[in-house]
Amino acid sequence: MTTTLTIVEDPLDSPVVRDFLLTHLTEMRGTTSLESSHALDLDGLRAPDITVFTAWDADERGADALLGTAALKRHDAHLTELKSMRIAPEARGRGLSHRLLDRLVAEARSTGHIVMKLETGTQDYFIPARAAYTRYGFTECEPFGQYRVDPSSVYMELAL
Template sequence: MQIATDDPRRPDVLALLDEHLADMYATSPAESVHALDPDALAAPEITFWTARDPEAGDLLLGCAALKRIDAGHAELKSMRTATVARRRGVAGRLLDHVLDAARANGHHRVSLETGTEDYFAPARALYVTRGFTVCGPFEGYSPDPNSTFLTLDLSGR
């Protein structure tokens, strides 16, 4: 598996992000969907990565993004594993890569928003294994019964 920065507007990535958005709207009320569209993911304050399998013709396995909130704080966005790659460790490897990049960029904290529905339980479990803890809404989010807010202190305190 190779993880590298990528363009969220590539055709195979667009298909994965369309699937992601469709699932978000199928599992959460529209006002609780905070996924970004491909153009938003290409913004300068966002770094977007894909995981690919070079031995399978550069097959797209998953994606993740990191949005800079300020010099010390970033937000994890658009974590998604392709259906064909589930249960292969893709999400964990992508998450570790993004957290390493956040540390390298001097961020002291990474936060995220995810759903409260059962559909999101595997994602929440993954985040907890990396040390994320529940927090309140951050950076423009409001309290929402359909949202779980998590944060990770990268400073080691």
């Protein structure tokens, strides 16, 4: 069976997407203390400075499966932040995070941004995410924007 991956800007109006993001938020809040959790809820993801992307896999029958999400938060003309990146458990290890990052980096470059930053956790749960970001070329950096030094957070950046 052949499949086709499609990554699109998402208006967050699908129950499937909302449920996927709610699962992400629940996982983040269950893994990180409340004061160190920076995952956005649906209202936060609907802010005008945020663009959400979803990755869909369609098979030859036309059945779509949501495999991943990620969002860009514009801080200013130069800095954009990666938010709410999640890959469905059944899709992990297939290079989807790299393809999703390719799409977001292209989007950020097209709008003139020169750096992408992110915040992620230090807990063991986040080891695969930190490894994926490092493989992609992100390096650790100082806190940025509203973030402060926090033993539960790692900050990373990628020059675009």
